[in-house]
Amino acid sequence: MKEKIFVTKSILPPLEDYMAEIKDLWDSHMLTNMGPKHEKLQEKLKDYLNVSQLELFVNGHNAIEFALQSLEKKGEVITTAFTFISTTHAIVRSGCTPVFCDIHPETLTMDVNLIESLITEKTVAILPVHVYGMACDVYALEKLGEKYQLPIIYDAAHCFAVEVDGRGIGSFGDLSCYSFHATKIFHTIEGGAIAINQPKYQENIRAKRNFGIEDGEIVTVGGNGKMNEFSAAMGLCNLNAMGQVIEAREKVYRTYVERLGKTGLKFLPEQENVKRNYAYCPIFIDPVLCGFTRDQLYDALMAENIFTRRYFYPITSEAPCYKGKYKGESPIAQKVSESVLCLPLYPDLEAEVLATVCDLIHHLGGKS
Numbered sequence: 001m002k003e004k005i006f007v008t009k010s011i012l013p014p015l016e017d018y019m020a021e022i023k024d025l026w027d028s029h030m031l032t033n034m035g036p037k038h039e040k041l042q043e044k045l046k047d048y049l050n051v052s053q054l055e056l057f058v059n060g061h062n063a064i065e066f067a068l069q070s071l072e073k074k075g076e077v078i079t080t081a082f083t084f085i086s087t088t089h090a091i092v093r094s095g096c097t098p099v100f101c102d103i104h105p106e107t108l109t110m111d112v113n114l115i116e117s118l119i120t121e122k123t124v125a126i127l128p129v130h131v132y133g134m135a136c137d138v139y140a141l142e143k144l145g146e147k148y149q150l151p152i153i154y155d156a157a158h159c160f161a162v163e164v165d166g167r168g169i170g171s172f173g174d175l176s177c178y179s180f181h182a183t184k185i186f187h188t189i190e191g192g193a194i195a196i197n198q199p200k201y202q203e204n205i206r207a208k209r210n211f212g213i214e215d216g217e218i219v220t221v222g223g224n225g226k227m228n229e230f231s232a233a234m235g236l237c238n239l240n241a242m243g244q245v246i247e248a249r250e251k252v253y254r255t256y257v258e259r260l261g262k263t264g265l266k267f268l269p270e271q272e273n274v275k276r277n278y279a280y281c282p283i284f285i286d287p288v289l290c291g292f293t294r295d296q297l298y299d300a301l302m303a304e305n306i307f308t309r310r311y312f313y314p315i316t317s318e319a320p321c322y323k324g325k326y327k328g329e330s331p332i333a334q335k336v337s338e339s340v341l342c343l344p345l346y347p348d349l350e351a352e353v354l355a356t357v358c359d360l361i362h363h364l365g366g367k368s
C-alpha cells in the first residue's frame, strides 16, 4: 500500500452535517455542563442502546472509574486481564485491587466457573469485559452477583449496539460502561457512558460527574466527567449513520471469513442469542495449523504498510507496572494473547487492502 493502513479509521459525518449541528452553539454560548446536545444525545442513546438509564461521560475510562467509585467501597475487584489496559488501571486508580480471573477459551470473556473460588470477604465487585463485543455469560454472572451480594460492573467499551436475547447488552449488570472514543465503532471524538441498572447508584454517579455537586450542594467527593457539547454534537451526527456503519462492517468481516476460511485461522465464534456489532476482526493463529506465526504475519503485513494490532498483548497482568503484583493466574488469556492479531476493519475499507491482507495470508501459509 502506498499509504499507511491502520486497524481502524474513525468515522466522520459529512462536514456540512456537523457544521449545521454545532451552529447554534455560537448563539447559545453553552459549550458544556449538560447542555441541550448532551441531553438530546443521552435520550437518543438510551433508546438506541436499549437501556433504561444512561449518563454520558468525557471518556470510557473515566466512566469505569466513576462507576467503581460510586460503590463507595474499596477492596478486591475480580476482573479479566484479557482487555485493554484501561480496565485494570481504572480499578487500581479507584483504590481497589484487581484479582485476575482467567477467560473461557472460546468466548474469551471471564470463565464464570472460576469466579467463585476467587471471591473473598474483601471482594467488592466483579468487573467483566465483553471483549471484542463477545457477550459475557450475563445470566451466570447475574446469579453470582445475587448469591454473593456483589455488584457487577461491565466494561462494555466494545459492545455498542450489541444485544443479548433482544436486550441491550448494557442493561445487564448493575452498571455497564461504554466508550465512545474515536477508534470505537460509534464515537463522540472522546466520550463514554454508564448504563445504570440499579437506581441506587444514579444520584451519586450524576453528582460525582460534576464535582460532587447536586442542586448547589456538595454531596460527595467528585471529579469532572462531563461530556461537552461539541462531542455530543458529533455523537448526534454519527448516531444517524450507525445502521449503515454496522452493515458495512459486517460485509468486510464476512469477506475476511470467506476468503480466509481454509487457512487454518480461527475467528470469533458465533453466539446464537447475540446480535453482533462487528467492532473488531481478531484472528487467532496456531502456527501448526497455519504454517506461520502471529508475529511473522504482523511483520509481513507491516512490510506492506498495513499496521495490524496485537490486541490484547500482553495481557494486563503482565504489564510492567502490574507484573507479579496481584492475585490470579490467566494461562488461557496468556496463550490467546500470544496468538491474536486484529485485522483492519472499518466501513469503507478499500477492496485493495482486503485483497492484499488475504493474499498475503495465503502466501505465507503456502496455500496460494
Ligand SMILES: *Cc1c(COP(=O)(O)O)cnc(C)c1O
Binding pocket: 059, 060, 061, 062, 083, 084, 086, 087, 129, 155, 157, 158, 178, 179, 180, 181, 190, 191, 192
Ligand atoms: C477503549 C476502551 C476503554 C477506554 O475507553 P476510552 O473511551 O478510550 O477512555 C476501556 N476498556 C476497553 C476494553 C476499551 O477498549
